[in-house]
Amino acid sequence: EDQVTQSPEALRLQEGESSSLNCSYTVSGLRGLFWYRQDPGKGPEFLFTLYSAGEEKEKERLKATLTKKESFLHITAPKPEDSATYLCAVRDNFNKFYFGSGTKLNVKP
């Protein structure tokens, strides 16, 4: 069965303390890995799409990377406003999306 697993479930960082979030997947016919940011009570905000192993994308303090079985979201020198839940999802050949449960990030000033 297709699965997406995110770790850790929760992460507490001090402002400026860099770290990485992990998203591992077992999906046949992977056609894209997606990262989102979700604030409490709101819909997810699209961040990145990655398609092939070795691909990297950056946006401000965030950088997403992809290998054959997992993706990492690196957060460099985070600020309190980066606190949110980060979700990853994979899309298969049939346009179906499978989401992980997310990593709740809390950045303390």
Added chain:
Amino acid sequence: SQTIHQWPATLVQPVGSPLSLECTVEGTSNPNLYWYRQAAGRGLQLLFYSVGIGQISSEVPQNLSASRPQDRQFILSSKKLLLSDSGFYLCAWGRTRGGGLTVEQYFGPGTRLTVT
């Protein structure tokens, strides 16, 4: 620019009552459309998706149904709500590129449904 609307924002309904949630997208044509449900503290569960008017794929057998009467309108319905239908319902549209696959996905603000 594209925008996506959902309403209502919150809804409290008794068990056994009907449901209709609406989603509309502006600023794009022929988008892929999705309905998701998110339980508290959990990821998103895909309920339905549509690649065009009248074309609906159901992912989870349940008492919910979806319809796409117009290109940019997606409706989630139920004839009789269950307690287990409570949750945060999210609509999303997908930007496509060559072949109709979604390359980016944008979510609406969501509807918080409580079934009592």
